[in-house]
Amino acid sequence: MSTEEPEVVWILEGFGKADDTLRAERPISREQMLRLREVITPDADDPWMINSYPVPVETWPSVDAILRCGPPDPELGHLMGAYRAG
Numbered sequence: 001m002s003t004e005e006p007e008v009v010w011i012l013e014g015f016g017k018a019d020d021t022l023r024a025e026r027p028i029s030r031e032q033m034l035r036l037r038e039v040i041t042p043d044a045d046d047p048w049m050i051n052s053y054p055v056p057v058e059t060w061p062s063v064d065a066i067l068r069c070g071p072p073d074p075e076l077g078h079l080m081g082a083y084r085a086g
Contacts, residue, residue: 005030006048007085012055012067016077025077035066040080052081054084 010033014024019055028036033049039062042049055078062072072078 005021006050006082008048008050008082009046009084009085010049010080012063013052013079013081014068014081016071017075024073025047026067028077028080032066036063036080039066048082050079050082054078055080 010028010030012024012026012028013022016023031034037047037049039059040053040055042048042053043051055072056071060072
């Protein structure tokens with residue numbers, strides 16, 4: 001496992017609960033991702049949170065404090081994920 005920071009863009013995604021269609025996407029900065037690791041625990045072999053992680057409703061106040069994203073949309077399921085930059 002590499003401890004070197006990958007070239008990725010982190011995002012908060014909102015998927016429609018009825019049809020799993022991507023409905024919302026919000027970028028997450030590196031600094032925000034580092035803080036989110038304290039709220040949404042990544043797998044031990046994924047320190048840079050490359051995999052997708054569900055954002056449970058009970059964590060939303062902490063997520064909102066970090067991202068300033070407002071309340072969660074009840075019609076959406078939320079995930080934190082990443083994709084390769086460039």
